[in-house]
Amino acid sequence: MAPGIDGLPAAERDVDVSGPVARFLATTSPRVLTRLRLGLRAFEWLPFPWRFSRLDPAAQEDFLHRLERSRLSLHHDLLLMAKLFSTLGYAVTPQVQDRIGFEIGCARADGSLPEPAGSLGDTEPQGEGEECDVLIIGSGAGGAVAATELAEAGLDVLVLEAGGHYNRDNYPSDHLEAISELYRDAGLTIAEGRPPIPVPVAKVVGGTTVINSGTCFRAPDPVLEDWRQHFGISWAHDLDADFAEAEETLHVTQLDPERIGRNGQLAMEGAAAIGASGAPIFRNAGNCVQCSSCPFGCEIDAKRGMHVSYLPRAVAAGARVRAGVEAHRILVEDGRAVGVEAAVVIGSAIRSQLRPPAGTRSFTVRARRAVIVAGGALGTPELLQRSGLGGRHVGRNLHIHPACWVGARYDEEVRGWDGVMQSFYIDQWEHERVLLEATFTPLAFGGAWLLGAGRDHQRAMLDFGHVGSIGVHLCDQSSGKVGLGAEGSLRASYKLTAADARRLAFGIARAAEVHFAAGATEVYPNIARVGVLKPGDLAQFEATTFKPAELRLEAFHPMGTARMAADPGEGACGIDGAVHGTTDLYVADASLFPTSVGVNPMMTVIAFAKQVARGVAEERASSSSRQISSVS
Numbered sequence: 001m002a003p004g005i006d007g008l009p010a011a012e013r014d015v016d017v018s019g020p021v022a023r024f025l026a027t028t029s030p031r032v033l034t035r036l037r038l039g040l041r042a043f044e045w046l047p048f049p050w051r052f053s054r055l056d057p058a059a060q061e062d063f064l065h066r067l068e069r070s071r072l073s074l075h076h077d078l079l080l081m082a083k084l085f086s087t088l089g090y091a092v093t094p095q096v097q098d099r100i101g102f103e104i105g106c107a108r109a110d111g112s113l114p115e116p117a118g119s120l121g122d123t124e125p126q127g128e129g130e131e132c133d134v135l136i137i138g139s140g141a142g143g144a145v146a147a148t149e150l151a152e153a154g155l156d157v158l159v160l161e162a163g164g165h166y167n168r169d170n171y172p173s174d175h176l177e178a179i180s181e182l183y184r185d186a187g188l189t190i191a192e193g194r195p196p197i198p199v200p201v202a203k204v205v206g207g208t209t210v211i212n213s214g215t216c217f218r219a220p221d222p223v224l225e226d227w228r229q230h231f232g233i234s235w236a237h238d239l240d241a242d243f244a245e246a247e248e249t250l251h252v253t254q255l256d257p258e259r260i261g262r263n264g265q266l267a268m269e270g271a272a273a274i275g276a277s278g279a280p281i282f283r284n285a286g287n288c289v290q291c292s293s294c295p296f297g298c299e300i301d302a303k304r305g306m307h308v309s310y311l312p313r314a315v316a317a318g319a320r321v322r323a324g325v326e327a328h329r330i331l332v333e334d335g336r337a338v339g340v341e342a343a344v345v346i347g348s349a350i351r352s353q354l355r356p357p358a359g360t361r362s363f364t365v366r367a368r369r370a371v372i373v374a375g376g377a378l379g380t381p382e383l384l385q386r387s388g389l390g391g392r393h394v395g396r397n398l399h400i401h402p403a404c405w406v407g408a409r410y411d412e413e414v415r416g417w418d419g420v421m422q423s424f425y426i427d428q429w430e431h432e433r434v435l436l437e438a439t440f441t442p443l444a445f446g447g448a449w450l451l452g453a454g455r456d457h458q459r460a461m462l463d464f465g466h467v468g469s470i471g472v473h474l475c476d477q478s479s480g481k482v483g484l485g486a487e488g489s490l491r492a493s494y495k496l497t498a499a500d501a502r503r504l505a506f507g508i509a510r511a512a513e514v515h516f517a518a519g520a521t522e523v524y525p526n527i528a529r530v531g532v533l534k535p536g537d538l539a540q541f542e543a544t545t546f547k548p549a550e551l552r553l554e555a556f557h558p559m560g561t562a563r564m565a566a567d568p569g570e571g572a573c574g575i576d577g578a579v580h581g582t583t584d585l586y587v588a589d590a591s592l593f594p595t596s597v598g599v600n601p602m603m604t605v606i607a608f609a610k611q612v613a614r615g616v617a618e619e620r621a622s623s624s625s626r627q628i629s630s631v632s
């Protein structure tokens with residue numbers, strides 16, 4: 001795939017690509033691995049009667065070009081998969097990064113290092129016999145905040161987290177290793193459908209907040225009003241104090257337009273030129289100015305993920321956190337949730353399966369008062385379904401904010417990595433359910449989206465410093481579901497409707513308009529049939545109808561799979577987060593959202609978790625006082 005041109009090394013001959021990629025893939029789950037093997041085998045035999053790997057380099061390149069020009073979306077899917085893995089292995093090598101001039105170096109504006117976060121105490125699993133008042137499964141935005149509220153209310157809280165404990169002292173410096181260590185299934189969780197959509201989520205102490213982009217939005221008022229009116233969430237408009245407290249804890253500040261980096265400034269200039277509304281993003285990384293490596297863990301922990309913000313606070317109030325412990329089943333006695341059956345996985349590759357994998361020891365953890373599930377919108381329905389709890393709404397109503405990367409070439413040098421990863425938003429088209437965010441993706445991921453194959457792709461990589469990019473996010477009405485495969489592993493699927501595909505194409509056109517207004521010479525809409533847009537091509541692009549399967553999408557915001565609704569017939573949980581049908585069992589994470597929230601969801605997850613946890617604390621306080629008064 002990478003023959004080596006103009007100072008770039010040749011894959012395999014000069015740099016080992018297949019070895020690290022094979023090691024990386026070995027850390028994913030057997031189910032994902034089987035699917036990948038099938039895909040790679042299909043790619044290998046596509047030039048039948050020949051095999052791709054046995055073709056000579058010229059024939060390989062010719063074949064790749066034919067795939068690129070093909071009208072079949074299957075060909076594009078296979079080509080993208082091959083580009084994704086080869087680029088992942090190739091782009092992380094120092095030789096490639098040196099030649100392109102790509103470098104990562106996290107920094108704050110004043111060059112200082114953030115204060116060390118408080119301790120998480122002993123995160124080693126304790127095994128059989130551990131007990132607590134409230135057991136929380138998952139330590140992400142929902143779990144960490146619920147733990148803090150409850151520990152500070154005086155309850156004895158235990159948090160179980162399937163992933164390991166990382167921070168700036170030990171994030172893996174190798175990016176492939178970072179992805180395998182910090183993400184569930186090495187980042188290869190995919191919602192099946194047409195198109196298939198990658199939906200990566202983290203598996204680490206602090207959850208997805210450790211690897212997210214740090215963007216902080218409050219939920220939009222019209223969305224909250226919809227949730228109040230149609231789902232009976234009476235408190236939906238009472239979140240201001242919760243948002244304000246979270247903004248203070250997470251040191252949320254608006255970025256300085258002078259220091260966001262050229263990628264964000266181009267989006268800002270383009271938006272201003274066409275009169276579109278927008279602003280520098282509010283983030284939880286204080287005055288960080290540099291680097292675009294958020295998805296690998298912020299190497300100075302400028303970004304206040306849960307592991308360096310709420311979790312230390314919870315631990316200071318007495319909570320215990322256990323890392324590398326996966327809950328496999330919720331234990332229910334007499335209709336009450338009383339704990340979980342869990343397993344510790346020895347080694348770093350912790351895999352999700354119905355039963356604890358070989359090499360693990362399983363044990364039970366008991367909760368005296370309540371169990372709160374906060375495994376995220378994939379992990380929570382998975383655990384509830386495995387436990388046979390929550391009813392028919394569990395796993396349904398998956399929304400994901402499908403997103404498209406719209407790159408563009410500028411004559412000037414952009415060096416998007418010399419700036420903040422996600423930096424400027426444009427909300428002019430919110431009424432069309434579309435939000436644009438200038439987001440610069442690291443070479444290891446962004447490289448795969450560049451046009452071309454073989455030498456052409458290598459030329460595009462050499463030009464990476466001239467690429468600017470904007471992410472198009474859709475507030476989706478399409479939906480999907482999360483279920484369990486035959487062997488008990490997670491299965492997610494998603495059906496993008498034609499209406500949502502049209503809105504995404506509209507968003508792509510608006511991103512292109514912004515790019516051109518900022519001086520881009522060409523735009524890459526990520527639709528194979530179009531390839532490149534030049535100034536003047538937009539009208540024709542907008543007159544074209546694209547099928548959902550033609551779009552190349554990713555999604556970072558799964559939500560809604562245990563939705564909250566006052567009417568038990570409409571959701572899996574009541575408006576206090578209580579799971580229908582089981583006493584003392586709650587959900588406190590992104591699964592609760594009744595519909596797509598439309599903006600980056602972390603702050604809304606936090607606000608919801610606070611509401612649920614406060615309710616649990618109050619309920620416990622009133623039941624204790626009832627018990628005391630009945631004794632006296």
Ligand SMILES: Cc1cc2nc3c(=O)[nH]c(=O)nc-3n(C[C@H](O)[C@H](O)[C@H](O)COP(=O)(O)OP(=O)(O)OC[C@H]3O[C@@H](n4cnc5c(N)ncnc54)[C@H](O)[C@@H]3O)c2cc1C
Pocket residue numbers: 137138139140141142143160161162163200201202203204205206207208209211212213214215216217295325326327328374375376377379380383422556557558588589590591599600601602603605
């Ligand atoms: C690349 C990326 C960038 C993003 N950028 C932003 C952004 O800039 N701003 C924003 O608002 N949002 C962003 N998000 C989304 C945001 O981080 C999530 O919406 C939010 O973290 C969800 O919180 P949660 O508590 O529902 O789940 P998570 O934060 O995902 O936490 C769930 C945790 O539960 C653990 N878990 C799951 N099942 C089990 C089990 N059975 N036993 C034990 N532990 C379990 C998981 O390992 C995980 O650590 C981004 C997401 C991604 C992937």
Ligand code: SF4
Pocket residue numbers: 105106107108214285288289290291292293294297298299300301302303419420421
């Ligand atoms: S851009 Fe992300 S990784 Fe880099 S310093 Fe800022 S928060 Fe940290």
